[in-house]
Amino acid sequence: xxxxxxxxxxxxxxxxxxxxxxxxxxxxxxxxxxxxxxxxxxxxxxxxxxxxxxxxxxxxxxxxxxxxxxxxxxxxxxxxxxxxxxxxxxxxxxxxxxxxxxxxxxxxxxxxxxxxxxxxxxxxxxxxxxxxxxxxxxxxxxxxxxxxxxxxxxxxxxxxxxxxxxxxxxxxxxxxxxxxxxxxxxxxxxxxxxxxxxxxxxxxxxxxxxxxxxxxxxxxxxxxxxxxxxxxxxxxxxxxxxxxxxxxxxxxxxxxxxxxxxxxxxxxxxxxxxxxxxxxxxxxx
Amino acid sequence: xxxxxxxxxxxxxxxxxxxxxxxxxxxxxxxxxxxxxxxxxxxxxxxxxxxxxxxxxxxxxxxxxxxxxxxxxxxxxxxxxxxxxxxxxxxxxxx
Amino acid sequence: xxxxxxxxxxxxxxxxxxxxxxxxxxxxxxxxxxxxxxxxxxxxxxxxxxxxxxxxxxxxxxxxxxxxxxxxxxxxxxxxxxxxxxxxxxxxxxxxxxxxxxxxxxxxxxxxxxxxxxxxxxxxxxxxxxxxxxxxxxxxxxxxxxxxxxxxxxxxxxxxxxxxxxxxxxxxxxxxxxxxxxxxxxxxxxxxxxxxxxxxxxxxxxxxxxxxxxxxxxxxxxxxxxxxxxxxxxxxxxxxxxxxxxxxxxxxxxxxxxxxxxxxxxxxxxxxxxxxxxxxxxxxxxxxxxxxxxxxxxxxxxxxxxxxxxxxxxxxxxxxxxxxxxxxxxx
Numbered sequence: 001x002x003x004x005x006x007x008x009x010x011x012x013x014x015x016x017x018x019x020x021x022x023x024x025x026x027x028x029x030x031x032x033x034x035x036x037x038x039x040x041x042x043x044x045x046x047x048x049x050x051x052x053x054x055x056x057x058x059x060x061x062x063x064x065x066x067x068x069x070x071x072x073x074x075x076x077x078x079x080x081x082x083x084x085x086x087x088x089x090x091x092x093x094x095x096x097x098x099x100x101x102x103x104x105x106x107x108x109x110x111x112x113x114x115x116x117x118x119x120x121x122x123x124x125x126x127x128x129x130x131x132x133x134x135x136x137x138x139x140x141x142x143x144x145x146x147x148x149x150x151x152x153x154x155x156x157x158x159x160x161x162x163x164x165x166x167x168x169x170x171x172x173x174x175x176x177x178x179x180x181x182x183x184x185x186x187x188x189x190x191x192x193x194x195x196x197x198x199x200x201x202x203x204x205x206x207x208x209x210x211x212x213x214x215x216x217x218x219x220x221x222x223x224x225x226x227x228x229x230x231x232x233x234x235x236x237x238x239x240x241x242x243x244x245x246x247x248x249x250x251x252x253x254x255x256x257x258x259x260x261x262x263x264x265x266x267x268x269x270x271x272x273x274x275x276x277x278x279x280x281x282x283x284x285x
Numbered sequence: 286x287x288x289x290x291x292x293x294x295x296x297x298x299x300x301x302x303x304x305x306x307x308x309x310x311x312x313x314x315x316x317x318x319x320x321x322x323x324x325x326x327x328x329x330x331x332x333x334x335x336x337x338x339x340x341x342x343x344x345x346x347x348x349x350x351x352x353x354x355x356x357x358x359x360x361x362x363x364x365x366x367x368x369x370x371x372x373x374x375x376x377x378x379x380x
Numbered sequence: 381x382x383x384x385x386x387x388x389x390x391x392x393x394x395x396x397x398x399x400x401x402x403x404x405x406x407x408x409x410x411x412x413x414x415x416x417x418x419x420x421x422x423x424x425x426x427x428x429x430x431x432x433x434x435x436x437x438x439x440x441x442x443x444x445x446x447x448x449x450x451x452x453x454x455x456x457x458x459x460x461x462x463x464x465x466x467x468x469x470x471x472x473x474x475x476x477x478x479x480x481x482x483x484x485x486x487x488x489x490x491x492x493x494x495x496x497x498x499x500x501x502x503x504x505x506x507x508x509x510x511x512x513x514x515x516x517x518x519x520x521x522x523x524x525x526x527x528x529x530x531x532x533x534x535x536x537x538x539x540x541x542x543x544x545x546x547x548x549x550x551x552x553x554x555x556x557x558x559x560x561x562x563x564x565x566x567x568x569x570x571x572x573x574x575x576x577x578x579x580x581x582x583x584x585x586x587x588x589x590x591x592x593x594x595x596x597x598x599x600x601x602x603x604x605x606x607x608x609x610x611x612x613x614x615x616x617x618x619x620x621x622x623x624x625x626x627x628x629x630x631x632x633x634x635x636x637x638x639x640x641x642x643x644x645x646x647x648x649x650x651x652x653x654x655x656x657x658x659x660x661x662x663x664x665x666x667x668x669x670x671x672x673x674x675x676x677x678x679x680x681x682x683x684x685x686x687x688x689x690x691x692x693x694x695x696x697x698x699x700x701x702x703x704x705x706x707x708x709x710x711x
Contacts, residue, residue: 001675013434015407017675039434040406042441046675066414066676097444098437230302230318237316244314245448248298251309251316255300313455314448373515374543375455378462 001046007088008037010145010156010204012096014088015041019049020059023080030081030159030180030193033201043067043095045087050074063087067094079186081193085161092143092156093241099145099154100246100253103239106144106153107136112211113153114282115144115261117239120188123218123274126166129194130271131278133173138200139208148249151256152207157200159193167192169271211285213263216274220267224277232263290336291368292380293327313375325350326367327376336380339364384408384674385605388418392609393648395425406435408674415676416605420446420489446489453477453492456546460495461579463514467506471579472498472572474551474590478581479610482573486613491606494547498582500569501552508536508550516541516548554590563593563630584618585626592639593632596665604669605646611639612647620652642666 001017003024008014014037018024045065049055059077063069063086072090075083093101104117105128114136116124125141132138139155146153159180162170167182167190180193213232227235236254237243243250264281268274297308306324308317319327329345330337337345339361346352352360371377387409391398401409413422423439423446431439457477464471472478474496479487499507519538535551553565568590572580582590588611595607615623620640627636642665643649645658658666671680 038403039432040403040410040438041434042438044407044411044676046677048677064676066411095441095445097441097448228303230305230307233302233307234318243316245445247314247448247451248309248311251298255302255307259300259302312451312458314451375459375462379465 006037006041007031008035009158010154012092012156013037013041014043014045016045016084018047019055020077020080022077023047023084026081027084030195043091045084045091047080047083047087065091067091079183082183082186082191096242097246099147100250101240101242102144102146102236104144105141106139107131108139108208109136111208113139113208114212115153115210116214116216117236118216122216124216125160126162126169126271127216127274129160129170130173130275132197132200134275137203138196146253146257147207148253151253153210154207155204157196157204159195162192162194164189170194210257210261212282213261215265217267221269222273222277223267224281225265227263227265229258232258288338288340290338290380291330291372291377292336293330293377295332310376317376323367326364339368382673382679384412385670385672388412389646392422392425395429398429410438411674411676412672415672417491417603418606418609420491421609424489443489446491449492450480454480456495457481457579460497460548461577463510464507467503467510469499469503470569470572472569473579473581474498481575481579482581485617486610494549496549496551498551498568504536504552511539515543554593561631563632567629585623588614588623589627589630589632589636592635595639596635608643608646608669612643612649615643615649638662
């Protein structure tokens with residue numbers, strides 16, 4: 001393919017190819033501080049023109065690669081960097097068999113990991129990004145990788161994808177220099193990427209044992225309630241893209257995780273409250 | 286019509302969480318959350334115990350557990366329903 | 381031709397050829413392997429070869445994936461066995477599931493999709509009823525397709541299991557009744573081999589005949605490299621003595637001969653002298669099969685359309701084809 005870049009995020013190496021220069025240039029900018037990958041990539045992503053003439057006329061990016069979702073809709077070229085992110089997520093979600101994948105953000109302090117699991121809109125990505133400005137190390141905003149043998153969490157600190165109000169929130173906590181270009185009119189509204197800080201990148205190969213699991217939910221009155229292991233187990237299987245395919249290894253890893261690490265459901269009206277709750281729960285461990 | 290005998294697939298690893306048995310079924314790769322009396326029924330027709338009809342399962346359960354106050358017919362009906370569900374999910378097969 | 385496709389076939393045949401590949405060459409070949417659903421197969425073949433770390437990691441991942449697909453496929457076969465056991469009819473596993481269940485070399489690392497079984501034609505109604513009772517349901521509720529399927533196709537309309545979300549294709553012969561070659565399904569059933577759990581697979585020669593028929597007559601050669609690798613393994617395991625004669629009994633000698641010639645050309649399969657040279661038409665097939673590039677893309681779109689039309693023609697006489705396409709287009 002005409003334009004290409006290699007990226008290594010935590011333990012995962014991607015090769016991203018594109019029919020256009022712009023998405024690759026955007027990735028180069030977002031990931032400029034990351035070490036270059038060596039050897040053979042784990043996954044290939046292709047950003048392709050749907051039809052040959054669509055490279056120039058109403059350019060439209062089809063997201064393809066090692067693993068493809070046939071029903072995926074193409075995106076505008078203006079949102080090419082989002083297409084690349086979707087492509088990388090897809091490869092990891094569909095192909096990964098080395099770690100148990102959880103749809104969760106994670107941060108680390110003192111060698112122990114806080115895992116925050118939730119759907120889009122739960123605020124897990126923003127919370128992780130805010131905590132990262134307050135002495136925690138960012139491990140990831142979207143995927144937590146759990147080692148099948150040791151149960152440790154591995155970092156996957158990609159550029160955090162912030163949407164709509166979360167962008168304005170984070171501009172209050174992090175310097176604008178760390179933000180990528182703003183995309184408007186994406187399927188999820190306004191979107192801006194936040195580059196992880198230098199520490200997160202420098203230490204991205206350091207694992208951490210999970211010590212607390214949270215299920216945050218943005219928008220309600222402040223509340224924190226311990227969650228039983230059975231419920232945590234079920235919710236985490238739903239939050240995993242590869243629990244089933246991992247078979248016995250997935251079962252052993254997840255049962256061990258929920259029976260050894262406490263889980264709390266947290267409701268919060270604003271980020272400041274959430275941060276205070278997190279610190280409180282963490283100190284009480 | 287004589288009731289069919291059923292037998293459970295090979296022993297399944299199980300982790301107890303809040304009273305549920307979370308079991309892994311190797312042949313299918315599926316994980317099941319089972320509430321009482323399903324784990325007990327499965328144990329009663331494990332490969333080491335051999336296949337049994339619902340009535341025979343009731344007899345085995347009475348030998349293993351304290352079930353005073355439960356009428357045989359009621360228990361057998363519950364067992365038959367659970368066996369049907371277990372067959373559909375593959376944990377148990379007609380023998 | 382893309383070097384990735386050539387590397388893939390050459391390394392599958394002789395894994396040691398990959399030693400000394402640089403990162404770019406490895407990357408391209410592995411990507412092509414995944415696109416051709418040969419990742420697990422290639423990883424199995426590379427076991428024992430000294431590999432760079434990142435390649436070894438890729439292979440480990442591919443093997444775990446293949447093991448998962450194998451488990452799912454064998455479980456699906458087992459659930460079908462349980463659903464059909466009471467009928468007392470022979471149930472013959474086909475393709476990837478058969479290779480795995482039968483412990484054949486073609487099953488090593490193989491990516492396995494849906495379940496395909498062959499049953500006697502007069503048992504079709506009973507089989508359909510038993511599967512529906514055990515949780516399978518129809519995929520496509522379209523009356524025209526249904527009538528066409530039942531009258532002319534070699535299988536029931538597709539069924540999918542409601543909770544497991546896996547498809548089963550129930551065949552009563554291996555090619556559509558409208559196709560030119562007419563294989564002898566009764567003979568295939570009669571000579572099928574019983575497996576330990578009571579399911580069956582085709583006898584050695586029939587497996588090759590079926591794979592060859594499937595490769596050429598049943599599709600547009602998408603997945604051709606994988607299907608041809610199956611044939612390479614099957615021939616390697618059971619040889620070619622009596623194969624041509626058996627193929628002739630099913631009217632499929634040309635397909636089997638072509639498969640033998642192509643397997644020899646691409647994978648170095650040991651074949652009789654008569655199959656050691658490619659014909660002009662064989663070369664077109666080879667071109668089509670090697671159409672994957674180092675990014676996993678299909679680079680021969682033009683050839684692909686020609687093969688698609690050709691494959692439909694093979695299954696239906698031209699007048700009927702016109703009527704079928706017309707009705708399809710009108711909807």
